[in-house]
Amino acid sequence: MNSSNPYEFGMPRDAANFQALSPLSFLERAAFVYPNKLALINGALRQTWGETYKRCVRFASALAQRGVGLGDTVAVIAPNGQAMFEAHFAVPMCGAVLNAINTRLDAETIAFILQHGEAKVLLVDKEFSETVQRALGQMAERPLVVGIDDAEYLEGSLIGELDYEALLVEGDPDYSWSLPADEWQAIALNYTSGTTGNPKGVVYHHRGAHLNALSNAMCWDMTRFPVYLWTLPMFHCNGWCFPWALAAYIGTSVCLRHVRADAIYPALAEHGVDHFCGAPIVLNMLANAPAELKALKTQPVKVLTAGAAPPAAVIEAMEALDFKVTHVYGLTETYGPSVACEWKSEWNEASPEERAKLKSRQGVRAPLLDELMVADPETLQPVPKDGETIGEIFMRGNVVMKGYLKNPTATAEAFAGGWFHSGDLAVWHADSYVEIKDRSKDIIISGGENISSIELEGILYRHPHVLEAAVVAMDSEKWGETPCAFITLKPGAESTEESMLRFCQAHMARFKLPGKVVFCELPKTSTGKVQKFVLREQARKLSN
Structure with missing residues (x-):
């Protein structure tokens, strides 16, 4: 310490003035301040934040008692629902890392992910038990398998050494969990799609999860007590960090097991939903739904869309139905969305078609992404902001992944030159808004x-x-x-x-x-x- 600097003298960092950033703190506050506020709706189930916290503590304790702790992986293959939502808090509460796995993967890919991530525990919803059984049959060492018996799904078969509720009963309700000692500690593991080979394991840290949860909510002007419909899978970039954001904003999660227009529109009406996320394909499905379904919706709903560049025509159709669309952009490696098409008041007077075109641009850095640029991928020199010169999108900051699991070469390549290389080709407009033109392989x-x-x-x-x-x-x-x-x-x-x-x-x-x-x-x-x-x-x- 430089004693000549008065701002560094006699003011040590300790527990009184410094805590690691972690989204786990959001859950604790939600349960303490608003224990009776509704946290979760899953079919007939209604669960408060106080109840959610108690269940997560039991879940974390049960994992710890079975030897799961720092550096261990807990995998989940389940739809949006109670167990998947609770796992986002309980798994890191015992120091472990959550690996939410895409439910539509084939058995071979699931087996690869379980082995590569070294999962010690695997939670499996009965809808996916047949595929998971085939995956487990390809593994020399099997994790502890815990079956999830969702009352909303009457088919499938339960597998595993015990079921989810029995696991929670093992837990100590007074389990003393703690925030991570280091916010750089891993909180989640998510695998890329792997269209040209085995998927890569993207590692998130507590700091990034905390910050991007807030950043995405800020992009949306989300206020306290939102009612959020889960059309976006929680296995996709941890639901773009919204399980954690909803704890921060004391929101209500309305879970949908299957994403269909005939399920979405009734849910919007029944629960007073005011927010949901989804890929453009979901928006297109809603825009082209039968008129009798569209008539069920009577309130404005904010929509966050990403996953592919949404055509302006789809955005225009959704806006006509009083869905307020915000276009965001990101990758698995950036905790989901980290760039947003921030709306400007001077655009309000534009025609619906022109507004839709403006909204279809990817936009500018989200509040808690530190830097964004479009540049030459070889020299890292920014391209002119002329809306024509194509370069690659680069980002850096706290909401960029920790790295690829067990793959230092790929990690080094992704971070070459001190920037994350997205692989997406775009132009930079004069107003600094980014517009994707293609993936590098799609031009x-x-x-x-x-x-x-x-x-x-x-x-x-x-x-x-x-x-x-x-x-x-x-x-x-x-x-x-x-x-x-x-x-x-x-x-x-x-x-x-x-x-x-x-x-x-x-x-x-x-x-x-x-x-x-x-x-x-x-x-x-x-x-x-x-x-x-x-x-x-x-x-x-x-x-x-």
Whole structure:
């Protein structure tokens, strides 16, 4: 310590003036200040924050009594519900790391994740027991398996050495848990989609989870006591940190086991929902739902959307239904959203179409992301803010991952030059708002010209008969590459390749025209992202 600096003299850091940042503190405060406020709705279940805290303490104690502690992994394969929500608090309360696993993965991938993450305990909802049994059969060392018997699901079979409620009974209600000694300590492990190989394990720390939970709520102007509908899977970037944010804001979680329009609209009406998150595919589904379902909704609802660039036409349709859409952007490596399209009052006078275009941009850094830039991926020099020059998006700050589990090489590559490399290509507008043009692997280079598949998809979504659209590169003997459009039509709609190309000719430059239009169902991941690698393979076959 430099004794010549008066601001460093006689003022040591200790427990009285410094605590590690952790979202666990949100739960403790919610239970202490608002124990009778409703925390969770899951079918017939109604659970307060006081009850939630007591159950989480028992859960943490039961894990500790079974030898689970610092550096251990507890995996969960379950839908949005009581056990998944409680695991976000209870697992780190005993020092362990939560690994919420995508419920739609195949047995082989689940086995890889369980082994790579060295899960000591696995919680499994009975809906997914068959797949999990196959995964466990591929493992030499099996974790302790705990079955989740959700009363809202009457099918499936319960597996495991005991069930979830029996595990909680083992716990001590007076268990003395503590905040982490170091906020750099891991809190969660999330695996990337792994479309080109085994998925990578992304590690979050307590500090980042605490900060991004607040940051995302701030982006949304969330106020105390929100009623939040879980259309976003909690296994996806820990539900964009919203289990923790809802504890901070004393919110009510309304759980949906399956995401369908005929479940969402009744839930909005019954529970007075005012917030939900979802990928653009969910928004598109709601915008195209039957009129009788739409009529159930009578209140404005704030929507946070990310996961893929939302077409302006989808945002415009949602706004017309009084859904207040905020577009955010991020990756698994940034705890979910870390960039937001902040709305400015001067845009209020724009036309609905122009407002939708503005909202479809990814935006500026979220409140607690430290730095964001669009730059040349080789030199890290920022590109001009001209809305035309394409570069890669880079971020850095407290809401960037700790690193990739057991993969120092990939971690070093991701952080080369002191920035996180997103792999997403974008332009920087004069107002500093970022707009994604493509993933680096999705940009189409035709005759030396860069073509954004996202731009073309946005145009196709404006066709009155188009429900969904995706554009990928197709080999071209003349141009090197040319766009290939895959389109799903709205129910009952009809179109031809010729008529769709005429529509394109009227709305885009000639060099951007698709060389081929294919009508089909789009392949998607469990979180609604179109699997463009599948479409690229189909386009490759079409070009031969």
